[in-house]
Every structure is written in structure tokens, then in C-alpha cells.
Amino acid sequence: MKALHFGAGNIGRGFIGLLLSQAGYEVIFSDVNDTLVELLQERKSYTVRLANEEQETFTVSGVTAINGKLVAEVAEAVAQADLVTTAVGVNILKHIAGGIAKGIELRIERGAAPLHIIACENAIGGSTQLKEHVYALLGEELRAKAEAAVAFPDAAVDRIVPLQHNEDPLQVTVEPFYEWVVDESQMMEGFPRIAGIHYVKHLEPYIERKLFTVNTGHCSAAYLGYLQGYATIQEAMAHSPIAFLVRHVMQETGSLLIQKHGFDLAQHEIYMDKILQRFKNPYLIDEVARVGRSPIRKLSVNDRLVRPALQAYELGMSPTYLAMVMAAAFLFEDEGDPEAVEIQADLRDIGITQTITKYTTIREEHPIHQLILTHYEQFKQTAIS
Numbered sequence: 001m002k003a004l005h006f007g008a009g010n011i012g013r014g015f016i017g018l019l020l021s022q023a024g025y026e027v028i029f030s031d032v033n034d035t036l037v038e039l040l041q042e043r044k045s046y047t048v049r050l051a052n053e054e055q056e057t058f059t060v061s062g063v064t065a066i067n068g069k070l071v072a073e074v075a076e077a078v079a080q081a082d083l084v085t086t087a088v089g090v091n092i093l094k095h096i097a098g099g100i101a102k103g104i105e106l107r108i109e110r111g112a113a114p115l116h117i118i119a120c121e122n123a124i125g126g127s128t129q130l131k132e133h134v135y136a137l138l139g140e141e142l143r144a145k146a147e148a149a150v151a152f153p154d155a156a157v158d159r160i161v162p163l164q165h166n167e168d169p170l171q172v173t174v175e176p177f178y179e180w181v182v183d184e185s186q187m188m189e190g191f192p193r194i195a196g197i198h199y200v201k202h203l204e205p206y207i208e209r210k211l212f213t214v215n216t217g218h219c220s221a222a223y224l225g226y227l228q229g230y231a232t233i234q235e236a237m238a239h240s241p242i243a244f245l246v247r248h249v250m251q252e253t254g255s256l257l258i259q260k261h262g263f264d265l266a267q268h269e270i271y272m273d274k275i276l277q278r279f280k281n282p283y284l285i286d287e288v289a290r291v292g293r294s295p296i297r298k299l300s301v302n303d304r305l306v307r308p309a310l311q312a313y314e315l316g317m318s319p320t321y322l323a324m325v326m327a328a329a330f331l332f333e334d335e336g337d338p339e340a341v342e343i344q345a346d347l348r349d350i351g352i353t354q355t356i357t358k359y360t361t362i363r364e365e366h367p368i369h370q371l372i373l374t375h376y377e378q379f380k381q382t383a384i385s
């Protein structure tokens with residue numbers, strides 16, 4: 001069985017490639033990084049090391065790679081695959097849609113078996129977004145045929161894989177914890193189950209719990225840590241005022257999740273405690289720059305800050321800690337991050353009030369806008385105590 005995975009990066013090699021290989025798939029990575037592609041083609045294996053005391057190491061073998069810039073090759077790989085997955089970044093999905101669309105066309109011409117395409121990105125409805133990009137490239141007739149030939153089940157994936165600084169460029173160090181949840185209600189009948197994946201009939205509680213707890217908490221540590229001059233999440237979480245605030249942000253989203261999805265309070269406390277421990281994992285060095293990356297995406301209306309804040313507000317809560325993290329996100333500067341640079345340019349050109357509305361969609365008259373503004377002004381004057 002062949003799995004084609006787009007994105008041979010940290011989560012691609014450190015989680016999806018490893019799990020699929022262990023489940024019996026021959027994994028073919030598609031990536032645009034020439035060095036990674038050549039190394040994978042040459043060695044056909046790589047190692048994954050767990051970030052814990054034992055430092056257990058797994059060898060993932062029987063893998064290869066194709067160059068994602070060669071669209072005809074990508075399309076052929078899609079045509080021959082038994083499963084397609086992605087971990088490229090949600091904003092990159094539109095760039096891989098062309099090869100996938102051509103591959104689907106080939107599958108339809110050849111009468112190939114039905115295919116599942118699962119986007120493993122940190123986003124609500126990642127696979128559905130990919131489907132929209134792909135369908136935009138197919139004519140009406142092909143779209144109708146694709147409905148019976150391809151399914152795009154949404155998913156939630158969780159494993160912290162930091163930026164890698166290993167001597168071996170293919171080796172990946174990952175945290176021991178992992179979770180991959182897939183929406184089986186969007187899958188074809190009689191699909192083969194993959195060991196290690198948790199299939200659920202309704203994904204929304206799972207993706208919202210993951211994004212609004214792990215990722216909301218994580219970016220809170222990053223943006224607040226940045227303001228205190230910390231370079232890593234581990235350093236930021238060791239500063240007790242930051243750890244305190246991160247917990248409060250997670251409690252805010254927790255109240256929403258419990259009210260909206262009916263999670264058990266005690267179970268949710270255990271879930272949060274475990275996540276806070278994961279952030280502090282002393283065997284990982286996770287950079288603030290990675291966790292805070294792409295602040296425009298993170299401040300967008302359907303992502304980890306604004307979406308829970310608006311939902312909480314609708315339920316009568318005042319999401320003050322979420323607003324505080326949004327304020328910190330507007331102060332996140334990183335010359336190497338084009339989205340951080342763009343926000344800083346807007347702050348200079350149009351000021352904070354319009355910049356908040358531009359990125360969060362929250363209008364000036366909304367109480368959350370006021371909360372963000374107040375925290376922003378406070379951060380400009382005083383450090384976190």
C-alpha cells in the first residue's frame with residue numbers, strides 16, 4: 001500500500017510518515033525542498049527520536065520522495081496512491097492543489113479505486129479547504145465524477161515537533177505524545193482503518209479542543225514569552241507569571257469547550273495539565289519563533305485566538321485573557337517572518353485600531369476590540385510581572 005505525503009518537514013517525517021510506515025504503508029514524500037528530497041531518495045530511510053529520558057529511536061525505512069515542483073510526477077504519484085496526506089501548512093494547500101487535481105483526473109480516466117485525501121494541518125476543516133482548492137481546478141463533469149472517486153475527511157493532529165538542529169538533516173526529535181483524529185463521517189464506505197488513527201463521527205469537538213487548548217496555549221506562551229525576551233517555550237513556561245497566564249487563557253477556552261461541547265470539567269483539567277507539562281518538556285527545545293510563526297494566520301477569524309474569543313463572547317463570557325494574547329501577538333516581531341513584518345508595517349501605517357480590525361475582523365465598537373486595545377497599550381508600557 002502506498003501513501004503519498006505532501007511535506008517532508010517536521011510533522012511529516014516526525015509523525016505522519018512514521019505512523020503510516022508503522023501501519024504498513026510505503027511512504028512517498030512530496031516536497032519542494034531539493035535537499036530533503038534528494039536525501040530521502042538516496043537513503044530511503046530516516047530516524048525519529050523521542051524526546052524523553054529513554055530517547056527511544058525509530059528507523060522509518062522503505063520511504064522515498066518526489067520533487068513537488070514536478071507537477072506531472074506529483075499527479076502520477078496521486079494516481080498511484082492508496083492514501084494521500086498533507087502537512088505543508090494550511091496556506092500552502094492551494095499550491096499543492098494542481099498536482100492533486102491532475103492526479104484525480106488520471107485516477108478517474110483509469111478507473112482507480114476510491115481515494116482518501118487527509119490534510120493534517122492546524123486548521124478547522126483543513127481537508128475541506130484542500131478540496132475547495134482542488135475542485136476549483138476541475139471542470140464540472142470531473143467534479144461530479146470526483147465525488148465518487150475521492151473523499152477529503154477532515155482531521156486533527158497533535159504532536160509537538162520543534163525546529164530541528166540535528167547533525168543528520170533527516171533525523172527528527174519529537175515529543176512522545178501523539179493524537180491523530182479523523183472524521184469518519186466524511187469517508188468512503190468500507191474504508192480500511194489505519195492503526196494509530198482515532199476515527200470519530202463528529203470531528204468539531206476534537207479539532208476545537210485541540211486547536212483551542214494546545215495551540216491557543218502554545219501561542220500564548222510564545223507571544224507572552226517573546227515580550228519577556230525568551231527564545232524558547234521551555235524558558236517562557238519556566239517564568240511563573242507566564243505559566244499562570246497561559247493556564248488562564250486555557251481555562252477561558254476550556255469554559256467555552258465545556259459549555260459548547262459538553263466536555264467533563266475534571267477530564268478537561270487533566271487534559272490541560274498534560275498539555276502544560278508537554279510545553280515544559282525538558283527534552284525539547286521549541287523556539288518561540290516557530291510557535292508564534294505566521295501571526296496573521298494565528299490572528300485570523302477561524303483560528304486559535306479570535307474564533308474561541310468570539311464564541312465565548314456569544315455565550316456571555318468576557319475573553320479577556322484571549323484578548324491579552326491577541327495584543328501580545330500584535331507586538332510579536334520577527335524579521336524572518338513575513339507575516340510579523342506585515343503586521344508591524346500596518347501598525348506604523350494605519351495604527352493599532354485599524355490593524356486589529358484588519359486581521360481579526362473584530363470591529364472597533366466590539367467589546368473584544370476594546371479589550372485587545374487596552375492590553376496592547378498596557379504591554380507597551382509595562383512588562384509582565
Ligand SMILES: NC(=O)c1ccc[n+]([C@@H]2O[C@H](COP(=O)([O-])OP(=O)(O)OC[C@H]3O[C@@H](n4cnc5c(N)ncnc54)[C@H](O)[C@@H]3O)[C@@H](O)[C@H]2O)c1
Binds near residue numbers: 030158
Ligand atoms: N510541528 C508541529 O509541532 C506540528 C504539529 C501539528 C500540526 N502541524 C502542522 O503541520 C503543518 C506542517 O508543519 P511543520 O512544523 O511540519 O512545518 P515544516 O516547515 O517543518 O514542514 C512543511 C514542509 O512542507 C514543505 N512544502 C512547502 N511547500 C510545499 C509544496 N508546494 N509541496 C510539497 N511540500 C511543500 C516544506 O518544504 C517543508 O518541508 C502545519 O500546518 C502545522 O501547523 C505541525
Ligand SMILES: O=P(O)(O)OC[C@@H](O)[C@@H](O)[C@H](O)[C@H](O)CO
Binds near residue numbers: 158214293
Ligand atoms: O504549526 P502552527 O504554526 O499552527 O502552530 C505552532 C505550534 O503550536 C504547533 O505546531 C504545535 O506544536 C502542534 O500543533 C502540536 O500538535
